[in-house]
Amino acid sequence: MENSQNYLDPKVLARLEGLSLRARLIVEGYASGVHRSPFHGFSIEFAEHREYVPGDDLRYLDWKVLGRTDKYHLKQFEEETNLDCYLLLDTSESMQYKSAEAALSKLEYAKCVGAALAYLVLKQQDSVGLATFDREVRALVRPGSKASHIKQIINVMEESVGGRKTAVGPIFHELAERFTRRGIVVVLSDLFDDVESMLAGLKHFRHRRHEVVLMHVLDPAELDFPFRRTTMFRGLEELPEVLVEPGPLRKAYLDQFGAYVHRLKQGCRMHRIDYVQMRTDQSLEVALSSYLASRR
Amino acid sequence: MEYYPLFAFGIANLPMLGWLAAAAAPVVIHLLSRRRYAEVSWAAMEYLLAAVKKQRRRLRFEQWLLLAVRTLIVVLLVLAVAEPYFQRTGPAPAGAGRIHRVLVLDGSFSMAYRPTDRSRFEQAKQLAGELVEESRRGDAFTLVLMASPPAVVIGAPAMEPGEVLGEIDRLKCTDTTIDGPATVDKVRRIVQNARRENPGLGRHEVYFLTDLQRVGWEPNKTSEPRGLSPRRTLPQDKPGGLLNTATIAVIDLGQPDAENLAVADLSTLDPVATLAADVRFEVCLKNFGRKARNNQPIELLIDRRRVARKHIDIAAGEERSVEFTYRFDTPGDHIVEVRADGDALPTDNRRFMVVPVRESLRVLCIDGRPSGEPFGGAADYLAAALSPAGDSNRQTSVQVDLAPESALIERDLGQYDCVFICNVAQFTAGEARVMDAYLGAGGNVVFFLGEAVTAQRYNRRLYDTSDDTHILPARLGEIVPAGVYHIDPMEYRHPIVRAFRGREKAGLSAVPIFRYFKLTVPKDSGAMVVLKTTQGDPLIVEASVGRGRVVLVGASADVSWTPLPLWPSFVPLVQEMLAFCAGGELRQRNVAVGEPIVASVPSAVADLSASVHCPDGRTQPVTIHTDGDCSTLSFDGTTVGGIYTVRLGEPIERAWNFAANIDTTESNLARITIDQLRRDLWPEVVLLKISEPPDLSWDKAWRGDKPHGSLVFSEQQPGMSIAQPARLHVYLLYVVLGLLLTETCLAWRYGYNTP
CATH class of the missing domain: 2.60.40.10 (Immunoglobulins)
Structure with missing residues (x-):
């Protein structure tokens, strides 16, 4: 049996069959490392006190009790299922790209991340929903909080095969209209589309008072451009092909790509959107924790 | 001067330039790489296309630049391997050090050619003199006369210009050809010695002042001048040859269409x-x-x-x-x-x-079996044939003395042009010595055999001798059994029987021979078979002995073994035999230029002085060598054609004339082409052509008053020099190294070698 934390490694995950298994192992692996769930509901119904243990959130420390008794007690509330998490999974053709350096395609990686998040959310009795899309919404699973809901989400994810062109901006507008209840929108996409259009869509979510988390899934080759030999690059999503000498072009490509990412990040910052860049050769722990840890 | 290749550029290894085709390799590799590429499906295509669009012109420029550098690397590398050189003549650069100049003047007789009022040789002397006068203080000179054999006039570098000019002035053109290999070898040794013994001489320059006649300069081909050994021709310069130790300039004094x-x-x-x-x-x-x-x-x-x-x-x-x-x-x-x-x-x-x-030829006929009867003796027929009654033959007037065998000792053989010995049984050691001395002095002996001859004693005294008296040209064997044999004329090739060619009716081949001694001619002895019998046995054999000739006839001179003396062919055969032997003196008196003059002198006189008066007015003493009973003088200074007179001093007071004639292969004034000289002999040679004798002057030539005179002597810095050939390949290799580094840097800078 592998150590549970090993399942955060994409190479190990790639050897596993079934998204459900992958998601459970990711969460177990992650949870064993942090011991605490990153998702918290918010409630006003006080339930009881309990003694502080190291690692507990000091926000819930009862200062009055501390003043009176000089003892550390936390206030505990009656938990409510009041968090809706919307997972938006890009299944376009570009998401199928997988370089030699990566163990998983961007779509597989995004599915793993999405499933793991869904697993985590449901474990806290919150609701999680899913929408898959390319240039239109391909599948939509309404948020649910039952334990069995994970199966439906995973099934939809597993049945999602990419192969079409992306049109992210209009999709975001459409989904923003559909997601009426306030919640967290987690976008899992390579975001290869017009930046302004995408940001406009994301802004729409913000307008609906959703929290938006943009998980930008990228292949290491797209970030590093490691090609040496003369290469014919055949464009996905109906883009043309081009024969180039990669070496001399690398810097120019990285400049172009960097500018695109920069614009994206800048837009996210402007609209208070959380931007998380995920490399598909990166451990999922790094990918998840870099975001989720900031949400505690 | 009409032509000044003052700047000479050449390629030492011309075939290597074929590799310049390899310069296409970078282009071919580039094109092939465009055909063989990897294929990738690419998601972030939008950004790649944008990068390509933005960088297209820069990328193209970088590719062309890299391609040009790589092509240039190949081109320069091939050029370096081909060893180009660059050479110039002109003023010696300042601080060039002292220069050793070897002046080699062609002294062959073709240099006596007079295109105008001055011969080529006089032009060469003038140029050599001006070269000395124009030199700087401290420069040194050696002087070689290119002839056969070459003469080293000044062998060690001479610093005093006056002495060198004096020697140049005294040089005289010879009537010989040039011995190229020997000259080049001597020059190479002079340069090597100068390098070793005069390390202060920083540079060595060899100036050949020549008319570039083909027969002397053509490398690696043999020609056969008449009467001489095969001519040695110039070998191509090899590692360690002249080119590696000195700079060579050939100053062409020839004319292209000289008539002769x-x-x-x-x-x-x-x-x-x-x-x-x-x-x-x-x-x-x-x-x-x-x-x-x-x-x-x-x-x-x-x-x-x-x-x-x-x-x-x-x-x-x-x-x-x-x-x-x-x-x-x-x-x-x-x-x-x-x-x-x-x-x-x-x-x-x-x-x-x-x-x-x-007045007449004197012949001694020794009869081994004299008889009182007419034609009864062994030599009677022979004496009659040598001087037929009436003496009307047109070739010679022969005075014959018939004598018994004791005459060999008793008479002075030196007064006879030829001695015929007929049927003498045997010889004493004293007789053998007398004959040997006689032959050594240029006499001639003809042996006829017969029944009285004892083969064993002939062989012991005259053939298998322990001392050097080796007289007979063949060994005597058994007498063949009696029978009827005939003569094989061997196509009448030998001069003695050449007169019979086309005159078969004279009956030489029809003469029967009943008995003869079987003669054995040793291989490589130099003896020539004149006639054979039809059985294949040599019948008449001749050879040179000493400075004379010996003819051995296996049959008798009387009719006991053959009726030949009675046949009409006997008289011309004997007369031709005599003419062949006596004609030896004519050959000795006429030699080729370069061959020694050899004359016999009486050995009885002690302290005999001798001198040779040469055609050019010189009179040189000659030493006389005595060897036993024979004394000879030899003079090997026949450098010009004409009559040489050998005089013996007192008390003999005798003189002989000798003629020395030139080898007329040198008369062919055809010249070696410059391209051939450069291609086959010295690829890095500098060639200066001089064809206008009135303009002959280094000073005029270099001062630039001619259209081509691009080099001008500095008044302050007199002295001209041939610059050492600049071996450009070293510099080219440095450039290649630099380009390799540049290529690496550019490829790294442009991202072609990005790790």
Whole structure:
């Protein structure tokens, strides 16, 4: 049996069959490392006190009790299922790209991340929903909080095969209209589309008072451009092909790509959107924790 | 001067330039790489296309630049391997150090050619002198006369210009050809010695002042000049050769279409000249030029006096013979000269011959079995054949002394032109020594055998001797059993029987021979078989012994073994035998230039002095070598053509004349081409062509008052020099190294070598 934390490694995950298994192992692996769930509901119904243990959130420390008794007690509330998490999974053709350096395609990686998040959310009795899309919404699973809901989400994810062109901006507008209840929108996409259009869509979510988390899934080759030999690059999503000498072009490509990412990040910052860049050769722990840890 | 290759650029290894085709390799590799590529499906295509669009022009420029650098690397590398060089003549650069100059003047007789009022050799001397005068203080000179053999006039570097100029002034053109290999070898040794013994001489330059005649300069091909050993030709320069130790300049003094007519040969058709008969002279003329010579006069001079004159037409390249006849009226040495004047090279327009003329030939016939009966003795028929009754033969007038075998000791053989020995049974050691001395002094002996001859004793005394008295040209064997044998004339090849060629009716081959000694001729002995029997056994054998000749006849001179003495062919056979033997003196008196003059002198006189008066006015003493009973003098200074007179001092007071004639292969003034000289001999040679004698001056040549005179002597810095050939390949390799580094940097900078 592998150590549970090993399942955060994409190479190990790639050897596993079934998204459900992958998601459970990711969460177990992650949870064993942090011991605490990153998702918290918010409630006003006080339930009881309990003694502080190291690692507990000091926000819930009862200062009055501390003043009176000089003892550390936390206030505990009656938990409510009041968090809706919307997972938006890009299944376009570009998401199928997988370089030699990566163990998983961007779509597989995004599915793993999405499933793991869904697993985590449901474990806290919150609701999680899913929408898959390319240039239109391909599948939509309404948020649910039952334990069995994970199966439906995973099934939809597993049945999602990419192969079409992306049109992210209009999709975001459409989904923003559909997601009426306030919640967290987690976008899992390579975001290869017009930046302004995408940001406009994301802004729409913000307008609906959703929290938006943009998980930008990228292949290491797209970030590093490691090609040496003369290469014919055949464009996905109906883009043309081009024969180039990669070496001399690398810097120019990285400049172009960097500018695109920069614009994206800048837009996210402007609209208070959380931007998380995920490399598909990166451990999922790094990918998840870099975001989720900031949400505690 | 009309032509100044002052800047010489060349390629030492020309075939290597074929590799320049490899310069296409970078282009080909580039094109192939465009055909062989990896394929990738790419998601972030939008950004890649944007990068391509933005960088297209820069990328193209970088690719062309890299391609150009890579192509240049290949081109320069090939050029470096081909070893280009660059050489210039002109003022010696400041601080170049002292220079050792080897002046090599072509002294072959073609240098006597006079295109104007001065010969090529005089031009060469003038140029050499000016080169010395223009030199800087401290420069050194050596001087070599290129001839056969070459003469090293100044062997060690001389610093004093006055001495060098004096030696140059005293140089005289020879009538020899050039011995290229020997000259180059001597020059190489001079340079090597100078490098070793005078390390202060920083540079060594060799100047060949020559007319670049093909026969002397053509490398690695052999020609066969008449009468001489195969000519040695110049070998190509090899590692360690002259080029590696010195800089070579060839100063061309020749003219491209020089006309020349030469008296190629002068010979007598009669090997022995007497007062009794006319002597026929055959003159061979050859026109080496490109124009026909019509009505060309040819004069025959006897003892400096013109006695006959003829005119002939001779076409370009044609060789023609002219015959003169003359009867001498006084005995002694006569000087015969043929002249065919009228061209710019006088040296080969004359040819000389010394003809010793006698009142009659004196022959001693020794009869081993004398008889009182007419024609009863062994030599009676022979004596009659040598001097037939009435003496009307046209070839010789022969005075025959018939004597018994004791005459070998009793008489002075030196007074006889030839001794015939017939059927003598055996010889004593004293007789063998007398014969050997006689042969060594140029005498001739003819042996006829017979029944009285004891083969074993002949072999012991005259063939298998322990001392050096090796007289017989063949070993005597058994007498063949009695039978009827005939003569195989062997196509009448030998001079003794050549007169019978075409005259088969004379019956030489039909003569029966009943008995003869079986003769064995050793291989490689130099002996020649004149006639054989039809059984294949040698019948007459001849060989040179000492300075004379020996003829051995296996049969008898009487009729006991063969009826030959009774046949008509006997008289001409014996007469030709005598002429062949006596004609040896004529051959000894006429030599080629460069060959030694050898004469026999009486050995009885002690402290005999001798001298040779040469055609150029020199008189040189000659030493006499005594070997047993024979004394000879030898003179090997025959450097010019003409008559050499050998004089013996008191008490003998005797003089002989000898003629030395030039080798007329040098008369062919065809020249080696410059390209051939560079290609086959010295690829890095600097060539200066001089064709305008009035302009002959280094000073004028270099001062730049001519269209090509791009180099000008500095007044403050007199002295000219050939710059050492700049071996560009070293610099090219540095450039290649630099380009390799540049290519690496550029490829790294442009991202072609990104890790």
